[in-house]
Amino acid sequence: MTSLHSKIAAALKSRENRLIRRRLSDPDADSGLVDFHTNDYLSLSHSEQLRHLFLQKLQTAPEVLGSGGSRLLVNGHGHTALETRLAKFFDSPAALLFNSGLDANVGFFSCIPQPGDVVVFDEYIHASVHDGVRASRAREAQFSFEHNSVSALGELLLHLLNERPSLRTGENSVFVAVESLYSMDGTIAPLAEIVELTESLFSRGNCHLVVDEAHATGVYGPQGRGMVATLGLERRVLARLHTFGKALAASGGTPARFIGFPPTTAVILTDEPIRDYLLNYARSLIYTTSLSHANIVAVGCSFDFLENGIAEKLATRLLDLSIRFIDTLQNLIERNGIPPSLLSLPPHLTAISLGRSRATPIVPVFTSQPRPLSTYLRLKSMNARPITWPTVPKGLDRVRVCLHSGNSDEEIDALARGMTEWARSEMIASQVKGGGSLGLQSKL
Ligand SMILES: Cc1ncc(COP(=O)(O)O)c(C=O)c1O
Known part of the structure; x- marks a missing residue:
């Protein structure tokens, strides 16, 4: 190995050890998962109408x-x-x-x-x-x-x-x-x-x-x-x-x-x-x-x-879905007594009731365990990615949820429920470890 290659290998190893090594994902790994991570906010990349228009214009x-x-x-x-x-x-x-x-x-x-x-x-x-x-x-x-x-x-x-x-x-x-x-x-x-x-x-x-x-x-x-x-x-x-x-x-x-x-x-x-x-x-x-x-x-x-106004209609649907997701998740967090270290939404999304002008397609869900949460969601066929330092400041690790106008109401509800189920299982696991009683009642 040249000295250059050993330096490069050491830098990558150091990133590996600190759990911050970046890698390209397997292009097949995401197929079949509900998309909660791309920036295709208006779901236009799957629009048959747009695809058709594009191919038609290319022809001429x-x-x-x-x-x-x-x-x-x-x-x-x-x-x-x-x-x-x-x-x-x-x-x-x-x-x-x-x-x-x-x-x-x-x-x-x-x-x-x-x-x-x-x-x-x-x-x-x-x-x-x-x-x-x-x-x-x-x-x-x-x-x-x-x-x-x-x-x-x-x-x-x-x-x-x-x-x-x-x-x-x-x-x-x-x-x-x-x-x-x-x-x-x-x-x-x-x-x-x-x-x-x-x-x-x-x-x-x-x-x-x-x-x-x-x-x-x-x-x-x-x-x-x-x-x-x-x-x-x-x-x-x-x-x-x-x-x-x-x-x-x-x-x-x-x-x-x-x-x-x-x-x-x-x-x-x-x-x-x-x-x-x-x-x-x-x-x-x-x-x-x-x-x-x-x-x-x-x-x-x-x-x-x-x-022609199609995008504006899709954007309205998107922002309504965002309000639905935030309301549903916040409700579940409160009803199940989930501590902020496991799941929490930022104050700008929960402090006052959200209108469309303040709703956003990007919802960071803060957690001290973004990778296990993301892995749990994957097992439930949902793709929401962990974002950790150095991409975000230390202590502000999260699963970043990106919503799309093509998401269904059921998908949005399943995501909020999936996050809550994971948090509850973590709470139960830590009670068992600490020898506490299992007094948790599911409020999903
Ligand atoms: C805020 C912001 N500006 C600029 C860019 C770069 O844009 P592009 O992806 O077109 O290179 C990005 C990409 O993620 C972004 O998030």
Whole structure:
């Protein structure tokens, strides 16, 4: 073994010992299980109607395979037309396609912040923003703030203003990066408050909000336009990221796998000068072959579903299922006296009764034993994955439940019951071990 290979083997072994080694799952292992883990929130990857539309459009598309090169060398008609359509739909001055959400975030954050600028981000921001900022000219001036805390953000911004005269004069800028719906916690950013705060502190307009709508696209807002559109903040944010590979199944889903697409597709909505700058400096856009023509057709079909209102109906069903799941599980937890160490829902989902505007397709169920819980659910033919450190902070291990509009009421109830049964069996096992009486009565 070379010294390189022994170092690599040692690192992997260390991950194995700490139970954090990542592995690809067996593609056959999940078949037949009820899906509570993919980001196919609107179940569009299984939509016969979408598949049919896509295959029909492919038949008549002038170009299907490949794209011929970087967007800067070969600019497809379909690519340009799709950007025009997206800019109009999302009410944005301009739109720029990227091959994935990761490429878009890396491209944007690695080049837009200028020397002397500062980047501030929610502590739970996606890894792709970190990757971009690390490669940027603001890498020495990056700061995080407590998740979704407007007061923590305010304190940080005031501190930066005090410390840096160039921010006070408006010579330099601050970028604030948030997600509208956070993928690990199902929390929704207080976007309106954040905009109010940044505008009041930076009257020269040099604090710019960048909103990642990857998980909100198709799920929230008029015709699935996302949270910025729901709140009418289109002109008050610098840039928005929408991805098509999640709720919209425009790649990665069944139709996409059918002809072997690249992993995902995404768009940055912003103004013309920023779009132009990205075309000139975003390396993740310049130095890669652009999306295949077939991929562009797929995104177009998904957008037909947004425009014709089908996605909005599916999103309503999805959010109703989320409310049902949260209510059912919370009830069972309380009726069976299950301790939070075994099962608990986060306060933002249980503190007040949920309406559709606060319901989310992502429900973290906290537990100190995410792997045994997930394994138990698998035995009951349900696939909900454990999420542990380092993906989430230590002490916040969970089984993350992703709901889909294609789930039935019965599947949702079975999931809540399955989680409770597992917790009860753990309670009984620990009573037996501790020699206590078995006074537990099932309230399933
Ligand atoms: C919040 C967020 N932003 C960006 C991305 C990257 O998007 P993509 O999967 O299109 O690369 C993800 C992917 O999981 C995400 O969760």
